[in-house]
Amino acid sequence: MTTLSNKTSETPRPVVGALLRTARRNRDLTLQELSSLADLSVGYLSQVERDIATPSLGSLSRLAAALELELGHFISIPNTRGLTTSAKDRETIRVREGGMTYQQLHGEFVGASFSAFLITxxxxxxxxxxxxxxxxxxxxxxxxxxxxxxxxxxxLEAGDTLHFRSDLRHQARNPENFDAVVFWLGNGPTFQQRAEIAAVATDE
Known part of the structure; x- marks a missing residue:
């Protein structure tokens, strides 16, 4: 069985729903207004705020951008700013316990046009x-x-691949009673602040 990471933080994870609700109210936004900004449905946002639904990393990034926050406001993300990552030292990104986990594979530099993860x-x-x-x-x-x-x-089973346009409605599920691991490569809004992060890194 492929393991995602041998390095997992022991720090308790924040409750995304409460953080999102507080951030939205601090900006005097209704669920409808945030829905329009993040292009996510009101019903879905309501479920996220009540911790009924677990947002993907991409959706959480869109919410962070809509609220003018960094993704790190909601979850702990690795401080990866170089061009390479080490398999033995990669950290696991987790939005919520029991949800998907992400292992970042891409590097960070200005103009990078895609992201890559191992997702469990x-x-x-x-x-x-x-x-x-x-x-x-x-x-x-x-x-x-x-x-x-x-x-x-x-x-799809191990070794199978899939390539599709993200503007088509899409969903994935693991029907088995054990974990599934996928390699994901995309150029959608997974890390909307990557260019800014890389730009800051080059200035330090």
């Missing part, structure tokens, strides 16, 4: 339904993942 989907986990600009490439490294893309079903 827990047993029985179903992602949110998403739709945004960009495109995505998936390779299943272990386990099985079923993708629903624009009404079509794609049942």
């Amino acid at each position: 989907l827990p047993a029985g986990f179903t992602t949110e339904t998403d739709q945004h600009f960009g495109e995505e490439f998936i390779e299943v490294r272990s386990g099985r993942v079923i993708f629903e893309i624009d009404g079509q079903t794609y049942d």
Whole structure:
């Protein structure tokens, strides 16, 4: 079984829902207004604020940008600013306990146009339904993942790949009772502040 990371922080994770609700209210935004800014439905945002739904890293990045916050306001993210990452030292990014985990593979530099992660989907986990600009490439490294893309079903096992436009409604689920690991490559809004982060790094 492929393991995502051998380095996991022991620091308790923040409750995303409470942080999101506080940040929204501090900016005097209604759920409808935040929905328009982040291009996410009101019903979905309500579920996230009540910790019923777990946002993907991409959706959380869009919410952070809409609220003029850094992604690190909601979750702990690795301080990766170089061109390489070490397999033995990579940290795991987790939005919420029990949700997907992400291991960052891409480097950081001004003008970078895509992000890459190893993503683990827990047993029985179903992602949110998403739709945004960009495109995505998936390779299943272990386990099985079923993708629903624009009404079509794609049942993938280890070694299978999938490449699709992100503006098509898409969702993924792990139907098995064990984790699935996928390699994800995309140029959508996963890290909207990457260019700014890299620019700051070059100035230090």
